[in-house]
Amino acid sequence: MKxxxxxxxxxxxxxxxxxxxxxxxxxxxxxxxPAKVIAYSTLTSNNPFFNVxxxxxxAEANAAGYEVIVVSGDEDAKKQSDQIKNFIAQQVAxxxxxxxxxxxxxxxxxxANKAEIPVFTCDIKCLAPEAKVVSHIASDNLQGGRxxxxxxxxxxxxxxxxxxxxxxxxxxxxxxxxxxxxxxxxKHNATATSKIAIVxxxxxxxxxxxxRETTQAALQSYPDLSGxxxxxxxxxxxxxxxxxxxxxxxxxxxxxxxxxxEGKRAIKDGKIFADPIQFPDRLGRQTAKTIIAYFEGExxxxxxxxxxxxxxxxxxxxxPEL
Numbered sequence: 489m490k491x492x493x494x495x496x497x498x499x500x501x502x503x504x505x506x507x508x509x510x511x512x513x514x515x516x517x518x519x520x521x522p523a524k525v526i527a528y529s530t531l532t533s534n535n536p537f538f539n540v541x542x543x544x545x546x547a548e549a550n551a552a553g554y555e556v557i558v559v560s561g562d563e564d565a566k567k568q569s570d571q572i573k574n575f576i577a578q579q580v581a582x583x584x585x586x587x588x589x590x591x592x593x594x595x596x597x598x599x600a601n602k603a604e605i606p607v608f609t610c611d612i613k614c615l616a617p618e619a620k621v622v623s624h625i626a627s628d629n630l631q632g633g634r635x636x637x638x639x640x641x642x643x644x645x646x647x648x649x650x651x652x653x654x655x656x657x658x659x660x661x662x663x664x665x666x667x668x669x670x671x672x673x674x675k676h677n678a679t680a681t682s683k684i685a686i687v688x689x690x691x692x693x694x695x696x697x698x699x700r701e702t703t704q705a706a707l708q709s710y711p712d713l714s715g716x717x718x719x720x721x722x723x724x725x726x727x728x729x730x731x732x733x734x735x736x737x738x739x740x741x742x743x744x745x746x747x748x749x750e751g752k753r754a755i756k757d758g759k760i761f762a763d764p765i766q767f768p769d770r771l772g773r774q775t776a777k778t779i780i781a782y783f784e785g786e787x788x789x790x791x792x793x794x795x796x797x798x799x800x801x802x803x804x805x806x807x808p809e810l
Contacts (some may be wrong), residue, residue, distance in 0.1 A: 524554045526779060527575040529568050531586040531612065531659070533560035535694070535722065536748055537768050538586060541610060544772030545584065552780045554581070565589035565658075569596035576603045582779050583607045587614050590660040594619040606782060610775045611768075613660040622782060625775045625792045629661045632764035632796035633668020636743045639762040639798060640669070640684065640715050641676050643741035648682030649714025652706050654692030654699055654723045662694070662719040665745055669717050684715070692723035699726025707734050715741045721751030721763065728759045747799050749809070756804035764796040 526549055530538040546556040557580075561568035565588045575583050576599060583600055587593040587609060594616020600607050601620045609624045640651065653669070656662040670686065677683045687710050692699040699718060707713065707730065716731075718724035724744030731737045737759070744751055747765025754760040771794060778788050804810060 524783075525578075525580045526554050526556045526582045526584060526776075527578070527580040528556060528558045528584040529561050529571045529575075529586070530558065531561055531588055532563050534562075535720075536750075537720075537746055537766070538611075540768035541586075541772040541775070544769045545610075545776045546772075548773045548776035549779070552776070554776075554780070556776075561586070561588045563588050565592045568593065572596040572600060576600055576605060579603075580605060581783070584775055584779070585609050585614070586612045587659065589658045590615040590663075592616075597621065606779075608775060608779060610771055611661055615660055621790075623778050623788045623790060623792060625771055625778060626661060626794070627766040627771065628793040628795050629664035630668040631793075632745060632766070633665035633670075634672045635668075635764040635796060635798045636665065636717055636745060636762075637669040637672025637676070639743045639764075639800075640673065640717060640741070643743065643761040644684060644714055646682055647714070648680065648684045650685050650687045650710055650712060651715040651717060652703070652710065652713055652727075653686055653689040654702060654716060654718040654727060655689050656692060656694045656719050656723075665719050666717075687713075692718055692726070694720045694723050696722045696726035696729070699723030700730045701726075703727040703730035704734070707731075707736065711736075713740050715743070717743045719745055721746040721748045721754070721760075724760055725750065725754060728754065752799065752804050752807060752810055755799060755801055756807070756810055758801060762798055762800045765799045766796055767794055770794050 532538060542558050549556050559571050568588045583605055593614055597607050597614055597619035606622045609621050611626050613624050614621055653666055655666050673684050688706055690702045692702050716727050718727055721744050724742050727742060731740050741761045744760050744763045747763045751763055782788050
């Protein structure tokens with residue numbers, strides 16, 4: 489029924505243009521029939537990771553004749569819900585989301601379901617059970633978290649030590665990263681002589697400023713920290729800033745996640761020990777390909793996971809992009 493509705497809307501040319509305050513371009517198809525519009529609400533436009541997803545999604549979709557409009561949820565679940573309502577009013581063909589909150593986004597997705605507009609999630613999964621998502625395209629965050637745990641064991645060696653986790657519990661991808669990390673550390677501790685103790689799991693918000701502030705506070709309680717696992721590069725770089733100010737940059741090993749250019753440079757410079765790296769370009773392209781396949785009548789997987797790869801200083805030193 490959803491695909492029939494979409495095809496009928498194309499045949500009758502039903503589409504309401506996106507308002508300028510949402511940053512959309514014109515929907516003029518140049519006399520060749522109505523445009524097919526994909527609306528994408530990102531987690532934030534302040535993180536380069538999501539901008540890479542956006543640019544690759546647009547390139548892939550544009551090549552297939554789709555227009556893509558992109559707005560930023562600014563990590564605000566209420567704002568993102570309002571954006572989805574706006575997309576519904578505009579009768580877009582499909583909606584793509586990086587949910588700002590994996591649970592509270594549910595009712596807005598349910599509204600899109602009722603309007604028979606297919607919803608796809610990218611990078612961050614919706615955890616609201618009643619909300620229907622056609623396909624979720626993401627990095628294998630659980631696998632990446634396990635890689636981060638192995639990297640921490642490697643970084644701390646036989647000495648072990650106390651570890652801080654900088655998390656972001658509002659989003660499913662970060663929950664999986666921490667889960668994978670803890671799984672490996674717990675398994676290690678079951679047989680190791682020198683344990684790795686996760687002494688605190690604190691909010692880093694995925695941001696430099698918050699990562700720095702949280703690490704500063706944690707150092708007051710745990711001045712003998714040996715390691716930090718941060719759920720992304722920005723919060724890891726904020727943590728490094730706090731360690732540097734406290735004169736502890738050489739004492740504490742940082743494992744991050746993402747592999748953004750700034751993060752890779754920090755690995756090259758020895759500020760971060762290693763990253764399980766993601767491939768946002770692949771995420772963007774695969775999301776577009778999935779939407780196109782769906783509208784061509786193909787069955788698409790409910791979940792598609794792209795493996796991460798561990799990136800160390802040796803990789804950075806031989807990286808032609810740095």
